[in-house]
Amino acid sequence: MTQTFEITEGGIPEKRMEEFGKAFRSGRGNRVASGAAVNCGLSEAAADPERMAQLPYSFSIDLKQGSITNQKSSGRCWLFAALNTFRYETITKFNLEDFELSQNYLFFWDKLEKANYYLENMMALASEPEDGRLFCFLNADPLCDGGQWDMMASLVRKYGVVPKEAYPDGANSVKSRPMNSALCALLRENAVALRGAVKEGISTPVLRSMKEEMLSEIYRVLCICLGEPPKTFDFTVRSKDGQVYQEFGISGREFYDKYVGLPLDEYVSLINAPTSDKPFGQLYTVKYLGNVAEGSPVRYLNLPMDKLRDAAIAQLRDGHPVWFGSDCGQFAVRERALFDRKGAGIEPFLDIRYSFGKRERLTYGESAMNHAMVLLGVNMDRSGRSDRWRIENSWGKESGPNGGYYVASDSWFGEFVYQVAVNRKYLDEESVKLLDGELHELEPWDPMGTLAD
Numbered sequence: 060m061t062q063t064f065e066i067t068e069g070g071i072p073e074k075r076m077e078e079f080g081k082a083f084r085s086g087r088g089n090r091v092a093s094g095a096a097v098n099c100g101l102s103e104a105a106a107d108p109e110r111m112a113q114l115p116y117s118f119s120i121d122l123k124q125g126s127i128t129n130q131k132s133s134g135r136c137w138l139f140a141a142l143n144t145f146r147y148e149t150i151t152k153f154n155l156e157d158f159e160l161s162q163n164y165l166f167f168w169d170k171l172e173k174a175n176y177y178l179e180n181m182m183a184l185a186s187e188p189e190d191g192r193l194f195c196f197l198n199a200d201p202l203c204d205g206g207q208w209d210m211m212a213s214l215v216r217k218y219g220v221v222p223k224e225a226y227p228d229g230a231n232s233v234k235s236r237p238m239n240s241a242l243c244a245l246l247r248e249n250a251v252a253l254r255g256a257v258k259e260g261i262s263t264p265v266l267r268s269m270k271e272e273m274l275s276e277i278y279r280v281l282c283i284c285l286g287e288p289p290k291t292f293d294f295t296v297r298s299k300d301g302q303v304y305q306e307f308g309i310s311g312r313e314f315y316d317k318y319v320g321l322p323l324d325e326y327v328s329l330i331n332a333p334t335s336d337k338p339f340g341q342l343y344t345v346k347y348l349g350n351v352a353e354g355s356p357v358r359y360l361n362l363p364m365d366k367l368r369d370a371a372i373a374q375l376r377d378g379h380p381v382w383f384g385s386d387c388g389q390f391a392v393r394e395r396a397l398f399d400r401k402g403a404g405i406e407p408f409l410d411i412r413y414s415f416g417k418r419e420r421l422t423y424g425e426s427a428m429n430h431a432m433v434l435l436g437v438n439m440d441r442s443g444r445s446d447r448w449r450i451e452n453s454w455g456k457e458s459g460p461n462g463g464y465y466v467a468s469d470s471w472f473g474e475f476v477y478q479v480a481v482n483r484k485y486l487d488e489e490s491v492k493l494l495d496g497e498l499h500e501l502e503p504w505d506p507m508g509t510l511a512d
Contacts, residue, residue: 092408105408106392110401114466118436118449120375125150125157127463129455131233134204137384137510138162138169139453140431141211144380145220145319147435151378153318154298161226164311165211167281167288168218170202172350174246174277177201178270179352181250185257196503197347198250202243204235205510206350208382208431208480212323213354219311220319225292231284238284242277249273322482327494329367329486330359330478332507333418337361340493345501345508359507360493364473366486371434372445373485380433380451384478384510387430390471396459398450398467400474417474427506428477435464445469477507 083089095104124147130139142160150158180197187194231238253273256266294306294314306314330343337343343359371381390403397403406412420426436449450465452458459465483491501507 088410092410096408101405101408102392102403103394105404106395106397107402107404107407110399110404111392111395111397114397114399114402114447114468116449116461116464116466118438118447120372120439121436121449122147122375122378122380124380124433124435124451125155125159127451127456127458128159128162128453129463130162130453131228131455133166133233133235135162135166135232135235136453137206137208137211137431138165140382140433140451141208141215142220143433143451143453144382145315145321147380148321149318152320153296153304154300154302155296156299158296159223161221161223163223163228163232163285164221164226164288165214165218166204166232167226167285168214169206169210169350170242170281170285171274171278172214172352172354173202174242175270175274176350176352177246178249178253178273180347182253182257182266182270185254193347193503198247200243201246201250202239204239207348207357207508207510208326208328208384208478209355209357210348210350212326213349213351215315215323216354217312217351219313219315221289221292221311221314222294222296225294226286226288229285241284242280245277245280325482325484326480327483327486328357328359328478328480329370329490330361330507331364331367331417332359332361332421332477333363333416334421335418337501337507339363340496342493342496342498343501343507344498345503345505347503348508356498357508358498359478360490362490364476366490367476367479368445368469368472369487370481370485370490371479372437372439374481375434375437377485379482380435382431382480383434383476384428384431386426386428386475386477387432389426389475393454393459396452396461396463396465398465398471398475400468400471402468421506424506426475428510431510432465434479445472448472478510 092104124143128139128143130136139162142162142165146158146160149155177197184194253266253269256269291308291310294309296304298304339361341361343361344356348357371383374381387398390400390405391398392403415425432453433451434448435451437445438447440446446469448467448469450467452463452465454463456463483494
């Protein structure tokens with residue numbers, strides 16, 4: 060029989076409060092730790108310099124990249140990470156000193172496609188109760204900055220990519236909240252009109268016509284905020300050995316095919332989600348997670364962590380960066396550009412110990428994917444196993460002592476990396492066979508969808 064509790068009987072007695080304070084004051088270590096944390100901040104006070112020395116910024120497999128990028132006050136990490144993997148191919152293929160692709164370009168088209176995706180869902184779910192969990196979830200943030208690898212791939216297949224100089228960032232791309240607020244208010248009003256029209260029995264062609272007029276206004280507002288994206292552009296770049304590459308009137312799709320050329324159809328997303336509702340060896344998608352209505356759905360293959368690690372190492376060995384999704388807030392020492400549980404030093408500093416594992420963190424909402432970055436290197440120890448990873452972040456070159464690049468311990472990688480996007484040729488034969496399996500749907504609020512929040 061389950062025991063029941065009365066919450067009104069569960070308050071904290073004043074006497075116990077006094078005992079809490081007495082216990083804190085009696086410990087000299089508590090007072091010293093408090094002084095350090097209050098004056099320096101918890102992260103700086105707790106960081107373990109001895110552990111940091113064990114994770115040097117040197118790697119046996121190391122891909123050299125261009126200048127570090129900066130997403131600033133926006134949630135575009137998934138686009139920055141993807142375009143950083145793309146530009147590496149361009150820089151390497153054409154022997155360039157440096158190069159950057161326009162994040163603003165895909166950002167614009169993602170906003171327009173998400174607006175259409177949202178309005179389509181509002182029509183399809185016109186009978187959904189307004190106090191239901193699904194309706195509330197979809198309306199909480201219909202035009203968020205985030206996204207997934209497959210959503211990026213759908214954008215690139217449709218629109219291609221352009222150099223940053225052809226469509227640079229503006230004030231509303233680097234600080235997107237005001238624009239998002241204005242657009243979300245407009246979209247929600249549109250949803251009211253469309254849902255009402257569906258309930259009145261308005262025909263589908265008329266509904267589609269209404270939606271297109273709404274999207275025309277969204278496009279206009281996006282152009283005001285971000286500038287109108289180029290349909291074609293001119294391009295000139297010089298290689299390190301002096302060779303000039305020049306194009307006139309090239310489109311984004313033509314540019315991708317010629318100057319990037321990654322076979323997106325061959326790339327797959329592997330996840331490690333060891334929760335009871337997601338058996339390993341199965342394919343998953345997240346309901347209502349997407350942007351391009353006619354694009355490919357988000358697809359994940361759930362595998363043990365060693366499979367993700369092996370595929371990432373194989374791709375790096377072959378000279379290609381790896382896009383990945385992680386929980387960047389866990390045991391991060393941003394001042395030192397480090398991701399490591401021991402290096403963060405939180406547990407010994409606070410004299411606590413977190414005992415739950417990856418499954419419990421996901422289940423209880425303690426952890427989820429919230430940031431995408433790029434693996435550019437890995438160090439293999441004397442036994443041939445990975446012990447630390449080199450990460451290209453998108454927080455600017457002033458983030459930490461390594462010019463914006465980070466180091467992650469292999470233990471942190473195992474605990475807090477949830478997804479890698481790799482070419483299927485780097486999977487073992489058994490995993491490749493699983494890619495043809497049945498696609499299982501996860502609820503929209505599943506933690507495997509949070510990178511798109």
